[in-house]
Amino acid sequence: MPATKEDLLPALERLKAAFANALEAWYLQQARDLPWRRTQDAYAIWVSEIMLQQTQVVTVIPYYERFLTRFPTVEDLAKASLEEALKLWEGLGYYSRAKNLHQAAQVVVRDFGGVVPDTLEDILSLNGVGRYTAGAILSFAYGKRIPLLDGNVKRILARLLNDDAPINQPATEKKHWAWISELLDTSENPYVFNQAIMELGATLCTPKLTKCLLCPVHELCQAFKAGRVEALPVKTPAKAVPHKHIGVALIQNADGLYFIQKRPETGLLASLWEFPGGKQEADESLEATVVRELKEELNVDVNVGRHALSIDHVYTHLKVTLHVYHTEIVSPLDALELKAAQAFKWASLEEMRALPFPKANHAILRYIEIQ
DNA sequence: AATTCGGGGCA
DNA sequence: TGCCCAGAATT
Missing domain, CATH: 1.10.340.30 (Hypothetical protein; domain 2)
Known part of the structure; x- marks a missing residue:
């Protein structure tokens, strides 16, 4: 008892x-x-x-x-x-x-x-x-x-x-x-x-x-x-964790540098660097997700190319799959506008290795390394 | 009172 | 896989 x-x-x-x-x-x-x-x-x-x-x-x-x-x-x-x-x-x-x-x-x-x-x-x-x-x-x-x-x-x-x-x-x-x-x-x-x-x-x-x-x-x-x-001990049951699919753009410029951005100061993975992208919406292809997100967050038009890799990752309240696509910016770069990031940078692999990235992004850096 | 914050160790 | 970890801050 x-x-x-x-x-x-x-x-x-x-x-x-x-x-x-x-x-x-x-x-x-x-x-x-x-x-x-x-x-x-x-x-x-x-x-x-x-x-x-x-x-x-x-x-x-x-x-x-x-x-x-x-x-x-x-x-x-x-x-x-x-x-x-x-x-x-x-x-x-x-x-x-x-x-x-x-x-x-x-x-x-x-x-x-x-x-x-x-x-x-x-x-x-x-x-x-x-x-x-x-x-x-x-x-x-x-x-x-x-x-x-x-x-x-x-x-x-x-x-x-x-x-x-x-x-x-x-x-x-x-x-x-x-x-x-x-x-x-x-x-x-x-x-x-x-x-x-x-x-x-x-x-x-x-x-x-x-x-x-x-x-x-x-x-x-x-x-x-x-x-x-x-x-023992007794715990009240946790609620189910949603699974989101994220479209991610791997963008390389003429100098061979990659586009990365610094996440906002608050919220998930605050102030860490990442590759741009966002959540897939209902009835949307992942390619369309990348096009929409980069327009919304960076005000650029892009062509989405071939799939690079996908990465599963588990957070406490979220499961995600990152779907990474080789992507090309086709609109003028001077129109680029940061709406969901603190900063952006065109960076080499060496430069990126010196910056803090979320764990889920490490696989993207390794992918770049072996290209 | 409930939710949001990462990632790894371990069975 | 799912649970837990020398919790805090926000809503």
Whole structure:
């Protein structure tokens, strides 16, 4: 039987005396050696926490190392161009993180004397820093006793208390903040507690194939006792993801350079470079899509030639197939007008390699390379 | 409260 | 394939 609202908190009261000690003792023996656990530099920890948002540890590590090698201090990042920061972020996704981090670094240099702030109010004022990230920086860099709620902790709480409340709903999240705060209160070392509970979620209390028999707190776990570990946490079902087809123009000028444009500052893949094109409409051929989109977005007339390649790609809320066609501009170039981009450029393959492109575009660059 | 932001790891 | 990941910002 799932816990009801009435006996949930009493269960927490019974657990909490033993939870932190068992968890922390386990962590001190089992902790992974992660780069951001070797530093107390608040800037480095900040960078790591931004990169780790919705991104697994193994994915982040090489990006973290490269980023801090190029930008060892917040001043180095603040001085750099957004484009260079984006190039180092290329492939990591959620590019507004890089934009917010870059902008916030300039704020830290200008308004905070180059020191990452150590108060909740100041650090929450930085772009891209929400309640979790603010707490993580204050806890890991400054040793403050602040609870952390991330995907790992939500999953652990749902199981620990055998709670069926959907973890992806704000009301549940609010409840979880209260619970994790109570648990943290019993810890003698908040830094270790916060590292340990996320370590547990990442290594043992995983979404599938949980390793309960290795878990330091499985005897306290209400879902383990009830045999419901694999059934938790509950999430409300996601809606279906639409599949769009994109017509893309590969345009080469007389000098052999390719037409690329820089996407808008907001929205999907913000400020990354791409080849021009757009979404296919109902009852429209892909060739007609390319003609229409380039007229709408660039005010040019084109002839669409042979198909070059097609690329399938999956985003969180979108599946796309890029259909790339060799294309020729047949109207005067001085009439070209940017309506859906920040900038455009005629670029060689070498130049394009130095610019940040979305992952789905990498296959187009490889195609050009082997032509 | 719901949606929009990428891309990879892993079964 | 589908789910999840050291979430934040917008609507």
